[in-house]
Amino acid sequence: MSKYLVIESRDPFDSADVQNLYELAGGLAEQADELTVFLVQNGVLPTRRGSAAAGQITALAQRVSVVADEFSLRERGIGRDALAEGVRVADVETLVDLLAEDGRKVLWH
Amino acid sequence: MATITIALMDPPYETETTTTAFRIIDAAVRKGHSVNVFAYEGAVNLTMADQAPHPDPVKGTSVEEQDHPTTKDWIAAMFKAADGRLDWVNCGLCVDERGAGNWIEGPRRGAPKDFVEWVEASDQTLVIPTK
Secondary structure, three states: EEEEEEEEEEOOOOOOHHHHHHHHHHHHHHOOOOOEEOEEEEEEHHEEOOOOOHHHHHHHHOEEEEEEEEHHHHHOOHHHHOOHHHHHHHHHHHEEEEHOOOOOEEEEO | EEEEEEEEOOOOOOOOHHHHHHHHHHHHHHHHOEEEEEOOOHHHHHOOOOOOOOOOOOOEEEEEEEEOOHHHHHHHHHHHHHHHEEEEEEEEHHHHHHHOOOOOOOOOOEOHHHHHHHHHHHHHHEEEEEO
């Protein structure tokens, strides 16, 4: 059973290669049994419903689990009611649980 | 419980990544996991014992009022919380280059070889690169 954790710490407006990460996650979704994209730091910025990238996030969330770090959201004043459809909110303990899962492959960007 | 190896490269006070890495390490040890940290390049400065908080002359606040956190104090707190389940290696070559050998109690000197051995022995490895 293949499981992946992709941690995105950047936003697509600052780092153009974030698009590649979204594409990688979408591609992995075709083959992986379970894939979580965990957004931290500025990686949570596109989760705002009004963001130009929100559509991509929602599309990704239809294929894989997309999770936004609660701490990073709070730091940036992004409320749960402002999130794009499909985005779940979790704390760093959830991230640690995913890291500790047997056999899960992890990528930080 | 798992053993998680984390490689850090960012120096202190530069990026939010340091905060995120500290949150992960702290949460992991509090959950009972064992954590290995390999500090490479600028990250060897995270544990320097001579770090000192400062006042804010713009706001006119004192050191005490400012309560400015230092990375070495955060790391010392994580060692305490880990109760023996946190191992921290500072890359020796990186330390020598930076003159960063005076560090707090807890970390030890090592080499990339230690990181390779940790990777082989750990349940998980998280590499957090610089931008």
